Amino acid sequence: MKEYDYLIVGAGLYGASLAYLLRKAGKRVLVLEKEGHSAGICHQEREEGILVHTRGAHIFHTSDEEVWSLVTSMTPFRPYINQPKANYHGRLFSMPFNMNTFHQLWPEVETEEDARRKLAEECAPYQGIDEGTVEGWCLSHIGPTLYETLVKHYTEKQWGRSCAELDSSIIRRLPLRFRYDDNYFNDAFQGLPEQGYDALSEALLAGTKVVYGVDFLENKGKWMGLAEKTIYSGPIDALFGYSAGTLSWRTLKFEKETLDLEDFQGMAVMNYTDDTVPWTRIVEHKHFLGERSSRTIITREYSDEWTPGRDALYPVKDERNLGLASRYKEMALKEGILPGGRLGTYQYLDMDDVIRLALDDGRKILS
Numbered sequence: 001m002k003e004y005d006y007l008i009v010g011a012g013l014y015g016a017s018l019a020y021l022l023r024k025a026g027k028r029v030l031v032l033e034k035e036g037h038s039a040g041i042c043h044q045e046r047e048e049g050i051l052v053h054t055r056g057a058h059i060f061h062t063s064d065e066e067v068w069s070l071v072t073s074m075t076p077f078r079p080y081i082n083q084p085k086a087n088y089h090g091r092l093f094s095m096p097f098n099m100n101t102f103h104q105l106w107p108e109v110e111t112e113e114d115a116r117r118k119l120a121e122e123c124a125p126y127q128g129i130d131e132g133t134v135e136g137w138c139l140s141h142i143g144p145t146l147y148e149t150l151v152k153h154y155t156e157k158q159w160g161r162s163c164a165e166l167d168s169s170i171i172r173r174l175p176l177r178f179r180y181d182d183n184y185f186n187d188a189f190q191g192l193p194e195q196g197y198d199a200l201s202e203a204l205l206a207g208t209k210v211v212y213g214v215d216f217l218e219n220k221g222k223w224m225g226l227a228e229k230t231i232y233s234g235p236i237d238a239l240f241g242y243s244a245g246t247l248s249w250r251t252l253k254f255e256k257e258t259l260d261l262e263d264f265q266g267m268a269v270m271n272y273t274d275d276t277v278p279w280t281r282i283v284e285h286k287h288f289l290g291e292r293s294s295r296t297i298i299t300r301e302y303s304d305e306w307t308p309g310r311d312a313l314y315p316v317k318d319e320r321n322l323g324l325a326s327r328y329k330e331m332a333l334k335e336g337i338l339p340g341g342r343l344g345t346y347q348y349l350d351m352d353d354v355i356r357l358a359l360d361d362g363r364k365i366l367s
């Protein structure tokens, strides 16, 4: 009999949630993590008394009652409503698009009826055009003014490609809200862990053996030999030395600055939607939890091409990459390894989705 029932590679929210479920079921679990901490890309560090999101701001939102009840039973959460703003040449607009945005753009628009009429007028000249690209879809669904002010340059900065070429699938779910309501998410629950995401992942991992600072891929055979089954939440192509090809990602460059100011922008997230500013957004960390400090810390985010070795953040879901990811998945399953999490399944998953995936995978494994 092997020393462990399960080996889980990665102590991000996927690995930590799966470890929690399996350990609670009485299984012997070993977690390997190559970094010196858990929480994966949700990892935070405290500076100047402020919890800083090291790889992109993370706001927890979900309508999944089981997931919400699990995370809030692990560590206290503080309510937070995400109401980002867009800055276009110094003019501020509400996001996501709602009655506030429409009124800010067209002051004569006050009611839902006004807004629908205005949008119909804006879109009228573009009916029947090709909706396969972001540009075509936007012109025929939201019209040229909203498109130019809030979508075009932001999306081009994000993807490094022209909206006239980008596939409209990335924008088709863009919500239009006909209420005066700036709450970005539609979910029932929203907040952030008061002590940070590391506290959440550590609580999930409490009682589980975790080895930090070890790269599973440097000695796959040895680690797999310790457990009956392996679950892997690292990059799926790295598992096979990229032998069938490398999966593509978009990444972000983060530029952090500590300022001798109590407050820089008066809110947590400001998006920059024109093309004269190279960054896509500025995050001011203290506003997520209402932390008090005489200084403040901001991070400018720039979207960037991914190259191996950089943080793999957003999968590029085209035919080639999706085909390659499913080929790697088959190869992993053949070796008796279950791929999981955002990197193992090559998907963009919100935190609640990744915890849901871990709970579902765990139950399947136990059944």
Ligand SMILES: Cc1cc2nc3c(=O)[nH]c(=O)nc-3n(C[C@H](O)[C@H](O)[C@H](O)COP(=O)(O)OP(=O)(O)OC[C@H]3O[C@@H](n4cnc5c(N)ncnc54)[C@H](O)[C@@H]3O)c2cc1C
Residues within 6 Å of the ligand: 009, 010, 011, 012, 013, 014, 015, 032, 033, 034, 035, 038, 039, 040, 041, 042, 055, 056, 057, 058, 059, 060, 061, 214, 215, 216, 217, 233, 234, 235, 252, 313, 314, 340, 341, 342, 343, 349, 350, 351, 352, 354
């Ligand atoms: C920029 C950005 C912002 C986001 N903001 C939000 C948000 O506001 N709200 C939201 O709900 N979701 C957000 N998400 C999604 C969220 O980050 C993910 O759902 C979640 O972090 C995925 O967890 P994971 O465990 O699958 O992956 P990860 O957090 O990437 O964890 C994988 C772990 O595996 C480890 N690992 C990898 N390879 C090996 C190896 N060979 N050996 C040992 N360990 C290994 C890594 O070090 C890492 O700790 C955001 C994502 C991004 C990219």
